[in-house]
Amino acid sequence: MINRAIARRLLAGFSAAFLILAAMAPAVLAQSRPLSLIRDAEVESTIRAYADPLFKAAGLDPGGIRVLLVNEDSINAFVAGGMRLFINTGLLMRADTPNQVKGVIAHETGHIAGAHLSRIQEELKNATIEQIIGLVLGGAAAVASGDGGAMVAGATLGSEIAKRNLLKYSRTQESAADHAGMSYLDATKQSSRGMLEFFEKLEGQEFLLGQNQDPYLRTHPLTTDRIDTVRAHVDNSPLSDAKDPPEDLARHERMVGKLKGYIWPLSRVEQEYPASDQSIGARYARAIALFRVSRMQEALREMDSLLADVPNDPFFQEQKAQILFENGKLAEALPLYTAAYNQLPDEPLLGLELAHVEIELEQPELTKSAIRHLEGVTTIEPRNARAWEFLAIAYGRDDNLPMAALAQAEHAMAIGDSEEAWAWAKRALEGLEAGSPGWLKANDIIAEAQMIKENK
Structure with missing residues (x-):
């Protein structure tokens, strides 16, 4: 039987909106160190908004591709395990425009559609990989506290597999992915200029020693011919001057501000976003950074200013709810989580967060509500370990x-x-x-x- 003391231990340490999980991804960059992954409903939603049209243009089912966010400051993106796209937070925070992120995603989609990882050994396709990916996606590894600092090591692969540079593409495959990516951007009426700008960001690193290069270069050989090919396409395409739509620019500003708020120390956030900067991204970053150092009232003031400008925004409601939740104000957090979930009922992380606060409030009617919400989460993400953990608690309390x-x-x-x-x-x-x-x-x-x- 699952009693309340056990339930408390299971629930301890869960940071609602922004999860940092530690696990080992398969043969990532031929290194064998733990890889921390972030789960955040808003950031995932933003990347999906960029990526799904490109997946469809490539003839791929967006529902069959998992996008994972790597908490790593370096610039990198890679495909592993077949239909899994990993993107570093460093890449997202350094991208000047949504189009640059889309250019990287289009290129990586070319690798997926071209099955460029098909030579990976059979052991990377078996249950072991499924278990590792399940750990990462489901939250089975320990979760960071509110400041995102505490992590634990997760599953690891054997050193023999880790030593193999399985993710390194040939120049032929890189060129093929470039051409495919540009065709997907064309098909979705988007410019390939972002892809060119991304390559130009990396071009100056070609002459650096390997350990000083961003890891993207170590797995994606960048050549002058490739850059020239993309530049020629940009020079001749009628779509080259196509701009990111306003909604994507807004998403990008918020995503970058949110990531910096969670990842950077407060001093760096305040230097990047001084109080005089009243943009949405700046206020968002400051609110989160202040929350992480337990300056709740200041964080709430910033969130209230954002909600005044963008009323009923589900992700702003979620963030304010998390600030309240983490400071013990569960009853005040509940209506905000509920409002966010009601707007996006198919967003599993919002359902998980709402169920969490419902369980913590320890009221029979909310326990039944939590069961309904968690059953919805597990329908969408059947390998979400934390959702099953919470369901076990809720069912136990419901006898x-x-x-x-x-x-x-x-x-x-x-x-x-x-x-x-x-x-x-x-x-x-x-x-x-x-x-x-x-x-x-x-x-x-x-x-x-x-x-x-x-x-x-």
């Missing part, structure tokens, strides 16, 4: 112990612990009605866990 056990089984499967999943699924079967959806799912988990055991 539905068989479903609590099933949620524990799902959580264990999401973090790659098939033996634990098998044990919890067996326990769930003892109280589930034969033939019910939960009973069927428990049997599926048992069968999957047994298959994993036999294949080890």
Whole structure:
């Protein structure tokens, strides 16, 4: 049985809006150090707004591609595990325009569509990789506290795999990805100028020693011929002077301000965004940076000014709710989380955050509401480990112990612990009605866990 003391321990340390997770991505840059990943509803939504039209232009299903944000100051983006696109926060914060980010995404989409990673060894396609990606996406690794400082090491790959430079493309593949990316930008009526500007940012690093280069250059060989080809396309394309739409410019300003607010120290944020700067991005960055050093009242004043300018903005509501939540004002945070979720009910992180505060308030009617919200989250992200963890708590408080056990089984499967999943699924079967959806799912988990055991 999941009692309240256990529930408190499970809920401790969860930062609602901005999650920093530590895990090892497969053979990233042929290094074997932990890689911290960020999950944030607004930033993910922004990247999706940029990327999905390009994925569609490439004939890819956007729903089948996962975009992951790497908390790393260097400029980099790469594809791993087939349909997974990783983008460094350093790249996003250094991009001057949305079009530059789109140029990088278009290029990486060319690698995906061209199956340029198909030579990766079979071990990078098996369950181990699925478990690692599940850890990253589901939040199974420990989550940072509000200041984003504390991290724990997650899953790691063997040194033999890590030593292989599996993500390094050939010049032929790079050229093919350039051509494909430019065609996707053309198809979506966007300029390729951002791709050229991004290459020009990196061009001066070609003569630096390898360890001083941004990692993008170490996996994506940049040649004069490639730059000349993109420049020729820009010089001759009727779309080269196409501008980013105002809504994308606004998204970019907010995304950059938010990332800097969470990642940079307050002193650097205040230097970049002095009080005289009353732009939305500046106020957003200051609000978040002030929140991170527990200056709640100042942070709330900045958020209130933003909400006065952009009333009912779901991500501003979410951010203000987080400030209140992290400062123990749960009852005040609840209506803001609810308002944000009601506007974006298909955004899983908002559903997760709303359910979190509902569980923390420890009211029976809110527990039932949390169950509904978490069931929605797990429908969208079936391997979201934290959602299953919260569901186990909520079901336990609702005295539905068989479903609590099933949620524990799902959580264990999401973090790659098939033996634990098998044990919890067996326990769930003892109280589930034969033939019910939960009973069927428990049997599926048992069968999957047994298959994993036999294949080890």
